[in-house]
Amino acid sequence: xxxxxxxxxxxxxxxxxxxxxxxxxxxxxxxxxxxxxxxxxxxxxxxxxxxxxxxxxxxxxxxxxxxxxxxxxxxxxxxxxxx
Amino acid sequence: xxxxxxxxxxxxxxxxxxxxxxxxxxxxxxxxxxxxxxxxxxxxxxxxxxxxxxxxxxxxxxxxxxxxxxxxxxxxxxxxxxxxxxxxxxxxxxxxxxxxxxxxxxxxxxxxxxxxxxxxxxxxxxxxxxxxxxxxxxxxxxxxxxxxxxxxxxxxxxxxxxxxxxxxxxxxxxxxxxxxxxxxxxxxxxxxxxxxxx
Numbered sequence: 001x002x003x004x005x006x007x008x009x010x011x012x013x014x015x016x017x018x019x020x021x022x023x024x025x026x027x028x029x030x031x032x033x034x035x036x037x038x039x040x041x042x043x044x045x046x047x048x049x050x051x052x053x054x055x056x057x058x059x060x061x062x063x064x065x066x067x068x069x070x071x072x073x074x075x076x077x078x079x080x081x082x083x
Numbered sequence: 084x085x086x087x088x089x090x091x092x093x094x095x096x097x098x099x100x101x102x103x104x105x106x107x108x109x110x111x112x113x114x115x116x117x118x119x120x121x122x123x124x125x126x127x128x129x130x131x132x133x134x135x136x137x138x139x140x141x142x143x144x145x146x147x148x149x150x151x152x153x154x155x156x157x158x159x160x161x162x163x164x165x166x167x168x169x170x171x172x173x174x175x176x177x178x179x180x181x182x183x184x185x186x187x188x189x190x191x192x193x194x195x196x197x198x199x200x201x202x203x204x205x206x207x208x209x210x211x212x213x214x215x216x217x218x219x220x221x222x223x224x225x226x227x228x229x230x231x232x233x234x235x236x237x238x239x240x241x242x243x244x245x246x247x248x249x250x251x252x253x254x255x256x257x258x259x260x261x262x263x264x265x266x267x268x269x270x271x272x273x274x275x276x277x278x279x280x281x
Contacts, residue, residue, distance in 0.1 A: 009107060009247070010242070011242035011245040011247055011248040012100065012103040012104060012107075012242075012245050012246060012247025012248065013103055013242075013245075014103070014106065014107065038240075038241060038242055039240075040238075040240040040241035041241045049251075051110050051113065051114075052113070052114070053114055053254065053255070053259050072107065072110055074251070076247070076248050076251040076252075077220075077241055077242060077243055077248055079180065079204065079218050079252045079255075079256070080218060080219050
């Protein structure tokens with residue numbers, strides 16, 4: 001199956017990640033982090049949301065989300081332990 | 084605060100934050116984020132809640148990127164109209180976050196059941212204090228004596244102090260979670276006087 005390009009905005013910095021649509025969505029996270037030089041925190045410490053701010057289940061296959069061609073997903077470092 | 088880092092460096096990093104925000108400004112505006120002022124080292128973003136009817140301006144967020152990124156930005160919740168920092172007593176949101184509470188045992192519940200408790204991500208000591216955001220990546224957090232073991236240098240390379248990352252957290256805990264308006268009505272009952280006798 002053809003690969004798909006997904007724009008991932010990592011802490012505000014956009015990068016285009018090429019992905020296999022049959023792979024889980026979580027596979028784009030390490031690529032997006034590597035491409036933007038965000039290697040200081042493991043992928044588990046990041047959360048992926050759509051443009052509306054909805055948290056995405058990254059275990060689902062990419063094709064199951066039916067993303068439009070110019071989709072932007074937002075990858076942000078979690079808040080961590082506060083207080 | 085005095086700029087001690089080479090201003091060329093801080094300004095270049097500041098401009099990157101603003102440029103990246105502006106690249107996706109239309110996306111952010113749909114969420115209710117409005118960049119209303121950006122002049123080194125200060126940024127003011129107003130966060131609205133478009134999910135409400137009528138929509139509401141919830142808070143302003145003031146950033147100070149002096150010495151960035153040798154130091155993290157200072158972040159305050161401010162009045163969106165005056166840009167004055169909110170004292171704790173007037174905060175429109177305390178950025179509440181659900182965290183697992185203590186385990187407890189009750190008849191009818193499985194052992195080790197937990198309740199979720201709420202933790203505020205803004206911290207203060209008295210109602211007149213200007214609260215600070217208690218998350219890594221914020222200057223006031225790293226300057227607090229209680230966080231001397233969690234140095235900014237441990238977070239600097241992860242983008243913890245970046246504009247959009249901090250806005251995402253404030254939005255998630257302070258704006259996106261607003262489901263509606265709370266309206267408190269206080270009926271008052273007293274006597275309606277008819278014709279007043281002479």
